Amino acid sequence: MHLNWKTGVAVPKYADAEMNAALQRKIRAATDDDLLASLLHFTEGRVALSRYRSFDVLLSELRREEAHAGKLEGDDDSPLCFEYRQANYRLLQGLRGEVTRIETARNEIGSVWHSLREASTGDLARRYQSCADAGEFELDAIGPLKRALMPSWDRLIAILSRHREEVHALALQDVEFQAFAATSDSIALEQFDRMTPLQFEQAIAELVQRDGYALARRNGGARDLGADVIATAPDGRKIVFQCKHRQPGGRPLGSPVIQTLNGTARPVHKADIVIAVTNASFTSPAHALAVEQDIHLLFGPRLRRWATWGIPLLMVLGIEAETAQEAA
Incomplete structure (x- = not known):
């Protein structure tokens, strides 16, 4: 096997001589197919992990907003207390739906990554030499999930925007009620x-x-x-x-x-x-x-x-x- 020893990657040196000898034997026995298969497998794992982290970032943001929404309460002294609580409830339900959707997708990607990790103990060269058709590789399951990521961010933005608009409209009505309460027509x-x-x-x-x-x-x-x-x-x-x-x-x-x-x-x-x-x-x-x-x-x-x-x-x-x- 030919190795470009000018690369910056160094062969590890272990304290145990037998371990060093075993590693050298494996390197000498490796073929170009082995090296390319290892690179392909490593790259698949990195792609899967990258997608997992992308979904995890969105999930963290959704859970942060969900925790915030769970603390929102209506003002008992406001005539629109019920309307405020309904708006907050709709916000919370919308966020919970997205949390469930994204958490499910993230966990599916996690399963793909674990499958790839388990495959690393097998014959990687044979895995890629088979010229498998599209759909036979675990990573192929991530494609449809990835396409759902941006729409989920868009839905999060829409959910938060709709809640802000609802609360803003209620606040404007509240101002009118407060103004009325200051008149002689109001009785506390x-x-x-x-x-x-x-x-x-x-x-x-x-x-x-x-x-x-x-x-x-x-x-x-x-x-x-x-x-x-x-x-x-x-x-x-x-x-x-x-x-x-x-x-x-x-x-x-x-x-x-x-x-x-x-x-x-x-x-x-x-x-x-x-x-x-x-x-x-x-x-x-x-x-x-x-x-x-x-x-x-x-x-x-x-x-x-x-x-x-x-x-x-x-x-x-x-x-x-x-x-x-x-x-x-």
């Missing part, structure tokens, strides 16, 4: 707590008028039959409110309140929409009965969205507005 929950029961009823009536509803009753009394505030929406539907004011820290309202309201709101007052509103909260049985009887509970975050941030009542309750013709 803390203000409700400082009111008397009568003032609470009158405040609800003012909010009803703020939404453009025609007010038929502003506050209740001894003979109100469970209807403290009565109004008619622009679409013609009649809305009956029962207002229950509690001192801060008071006990939640129970199902008897809902039972009383249910007994009069529709049979007596002919209500289309029935609402129990409080500055406190409701018990689980009260919630269950309200759902069963199609009575809306307005308190806490829902009351804040309506009173403080100015979101229309029907939108807060998740009720679609009817046209006048539909109402008729």
Whole structure:
């Protein structure tokens, strides 16, 4: 075998003479085919490892963004808290999908590299002398995977850009809500707590008028039959409110309140929409009965969205507005 000894590569010298002799024998027995096959095999391994590292870089970036997205939370004091959390959830789900896709591809490339490493213990010259057709070599499986790398980077950029655009749009809406909260049309929950029961009823009536509803009753009394505030929406539907004011820290309202309201709101007052509103909260049985009887509970975050941030009542309750013709 001919070796160009002018190369900068030196033959290793081992401390054990027998090891040196064995190495020299192998070198003298090597053919040009052996050398070329070794180079080809080494190069295949380097290509596989290079592709593996490319996918590993993307996977690390995806996992970094995934960890960041997992820490994002909605601002509980924002009227768009739910929308923020939905945007963050979509971001997290998109990143997790890409993590799974890239991790699978990277592991497949890793399997190719391990197969090549195992093949190094065999007859490499025979491996390449066979003139195998395309598709018989392990490295051939990496081609389709490599072509998926750039689209995955593009998807990552698109996922992050879409989330930034969503959050930016929500932030602009938040500015408008903050501006509204600074006006006299806004009522903070803390203000409700400082009111008397009568003032609470009158405040609800003012909010009803703020939404453009025609007010038929502003506050209740001894003979109100469970209807403290009565109004008619622009679409013609009649809305009956029962207002229950509690001192801060008071006990939640129970199902008897809902039972009383249910007994009069529709049979007596002919209500289309029935609402129990409080500055406190409701018990689980009260919630269950309200759902069963199609009575809306307005308190806490829902009351804040309506009173403080100015979101229309029907939108807060998740009720679609009817046209006048539909109402008729």
